[in-house]
Amino acid sequence: DAGVTQSPTHLIKTRGQHVTLRCSPISGHKSVSWYQQVLGQGPQFIFQYYEKEERGRGNFPDRFSARQFPNYSSELNVNALLLGDSALYLCASSLYVVGAPDTFGSGTRLTIV
């Protein structure tokens, strides 16, 4: 079975640009969460979507937005990129909103120059 797949794997953007990251959850998983992992730190929660609705939001500015599609795949959008947005962006999927463990993808490495 395919795990959580994310694209692209690596991306280089310039300050001020916007970026769209994509995630396909494990088949049958209806919950998708996004995390930001800065080098040397633990992942930090950005969003959770379940059944196409936002169920949770972390402490990130409005430049960050996301959505979930009818097939449960998801996109994370970041506008007006800053140097500090350079990080590994991880997508995780689970069966439920709570009570089921998150399975993570390998992430998208975003570098802002």
Next chain:
Amino acid sequence: GENVEQHPSTLSVQEGDSAVIKCTYSDSASNYFPWYKQELGKGPQLIIDIRSNVGEKKDQRIAVTLNKTAKHFSLHITETQPEDSAVYFCAAQEGGGADGLTFGKGTHLIIQP
């Protein structure tokens, strides 16, 4: 919000010895505590988890203990092997799940041959 502290940041043990990683959390409403292993270039992989109604859980060489009164939980790895070398993260989640997982800063476990 939840705050998770993890110690030590680096742990070096001889192959075959045991390793213990400790975490504390701040939110008494947290009731789900997973542990993740992250290897270089990969996303975090769930290795074991525990819920607040259980004090201890074992899976072969890995065990987790939880003390809800003291708000701390620990990961124990016995008979360590070279492939155990990685960064380990503890995490906590509040029952409603709206805030996602809150991760510790990670422990770099080094297994010396």
